[in-house]
Amino acid sequence: MTLLQRNFCSITAVQLAENLFATTPVMHRFLLIEYNYAWEEKVLETSTIIPDEVKAFLDTGVENGDFSRIFLVKNGQSNRDSIHLFLVNNRPEDPFAKQLCINNYQDLLAIDFRQEFANETDRLPEPMYLVCTHGKVDMCCSKFGLPIYKRLIELGADVWQCTHVTGDRFAPNVVQVPSGHYYGHLQLDEIEPFYDTLQSNQLYFTKYRGQSWYSKPQQAADYFLRKHLADFQVDSLTLVKSEVLSDDSQKFIFSHRDRQADYALVIQYTLSEPVYVMNCKATEKKPVDLFNLLSLTKLTQLPSEEKPSRYHYTQLA
Structure with a gap:
């Protein structure tokens, strides 16, 4: 079977007219970790680049409620001499994101994430955009996500490829940071008005999945x-x-x-x-x-x- 002959779940969801709204996973604060290597299906679990003790430390952070989820991100443009981290508090009122840089993944062990989230200084001045391109989880994410990612680069957005954000059938999925607003089923020819709308502090309502802090x-x-x-x-x-x-x-x-x-x-x-x-x-x-x-x-x-x-x-x- 060729790629063109496959039944893509995203296309099926559109054909079934499935609702987009109220489909966003619930998260209260999340962590983005730069990872410029191949993304397997369970990349954080199976990575040989990130030490096991760091994985256990991150798992403890989730269990303790320091953050709800961890996403790996990459953009192919950052300085390979350091690793970027983004801490995102996606609360509906006054959300914020901040950036940290480390030299290696072992340095994650020295970060007090609860304290870093409590310190709201040094906020990122402009929104970021995450596009799920995690094709090893679902082929719709890479097939439909990558063109959206490239178009947002052309528009000058601060955009990163992101691991699985859930809702494969709504691909391409885009998450705005720090607001935590999810969007799905975006078409390439609407990305410019989508980007302009979000940059003006408005929701692109026709493709809005929801606010990720809310149930x-x-x-x-x-x-x-x-x-x-x-x-x-x-x-x-x-x-x-x-x-x-x-x-x-x-x-x-x-x-x-x-x-x-x-x-x-x-x-x-x-x-x-x-x-x-x-x-x-x-x-x-x-x-x-x-x-x-x-x-x-x-x-x-x-x-x-x-x-x-x-x-x-x-x-x-």
């Missing part, structure tokens, strides 16, 4: 509210409350920065029929999470003298 129900609520308001400014919404209502529903309250109002959304979630192909290596179809908006209510904040009722309720959906 998937929270991502769904964020998506539905932004769609309702037609507000795609990155920092216009703040999640202020989450409440579990039942086994299959949650309530979320978001505050809007400019409209002097909060919004309450009730999200219901369920599983689809098993009709989706998770990746190009899949031998069976599986269900995916589905999210429905049950209600959307505007909670206009009233002056403090009008308490005890804080809100005026206006049902919107």
